[in-house]
Amino acid sequence: xxGVIQSPRHxxxxxxxxxxxxxxxxSGHDYLFWYRQTMMRGLELLIYFNNNxxxxxxxxxxxxxxxxxxxxxxxxxxxxxxxxxxxAVYFCASSLGVRSPLHFGNGxxxxxx
Amino acid sequence: AxxxxxxxxEMSVQEAETVTLSCTYDTSESDYYLFxxxxxxxxxxxxxxxxxxxxQQNATENRFSVNFQKAAKSFSLKISDSQLxxxxxxxxxxxxxxxxxxxxVFGKGxxxxxNP
Numbered sequence: 001x002x003g004v005i006q007s008p009r010h011x012x013x014x015x016x017x018x019x020x021x022x023x024x025x026x027s028g029h030d031y032l033f034w035y036r037q038t039m040m041r042g043l044e045l046l047i048y049f050n051n052n053x054x055x056x057x058x059x060x061x062x063x064x065x066x067x068x069x070x071x072x073x074x075x076x077x078x079x080x081x082x083x084x085x086x087x088a089v090y091f092c093a094s095s096l097g098v099r100s101p102l103h104f105g106n107g108x109x110x111x112x113x
Numbered sequence: 114a115x116x117x118x119x120x121x122x123e124m125s126v127q128e129a130e131t132v133t134l135s136c137t138y139d140t141s142e143s144d145y146y147l148f149x150x151x152x153x154x155x156x157x158x159x160x161x162x163x164x165x166x167x168x169q170q171n172a173t174e175n176r177f178s179v180n181f182q183k184a185a186k187s188f189s190l191k192i193s194d195s196q197l198x199x200x201x202x203x204x205x206x207x208x209x210x211x212x213x214x215x216x217x218v219f220g221k222g223x224x225x226x227x228n229p
Contacts, residue, residue, distance in 0.1 A: 043219040104158035
């Protein structure tokens, strides 16, 4: 089992640029989550999918953020345009059903200058 | 909305000693799941232990055990025989079974230091 795979591991970009974060969940998992972690706000849920369908996107900060899951093995989180306050670690996680725990990727550390 | 509270921002323990990390949660549901995750400096999120609300028996995983008090909505983590490798941030988390709200809600975390 390869685990949840996120790319890139680090991303440094300038304000105003588009950023795309990628996630491959564990094969067979039907839930996928995007979290953001900062010192000030801790771990915040941005959005989650069930069977590729977005269920709750109430945590998406604003229209600059968008997430897609075109198939069961791939998801993207896009920020356009990026701002310095978007700097954080972004985690993707997946789970099989509701009973099982979330399995996290190694996260993407985003720095917007 | 469900909330998870970890009242200890930081804790320290001597190597080989026992430490307990506190967690309380707020919910009106009767069926849910509770978890403790560990995040070392590598930032990887590692599952430590899980508890199903309908099970009265407290979960244990080697040196890690929980004290689950459903009526009090309390879910503390006990680490026995602490090791240097236990130093990390520890997050308590809650997950409901109800459709449309199956997300995992985290507490703010407790930073555990293990002193040699």
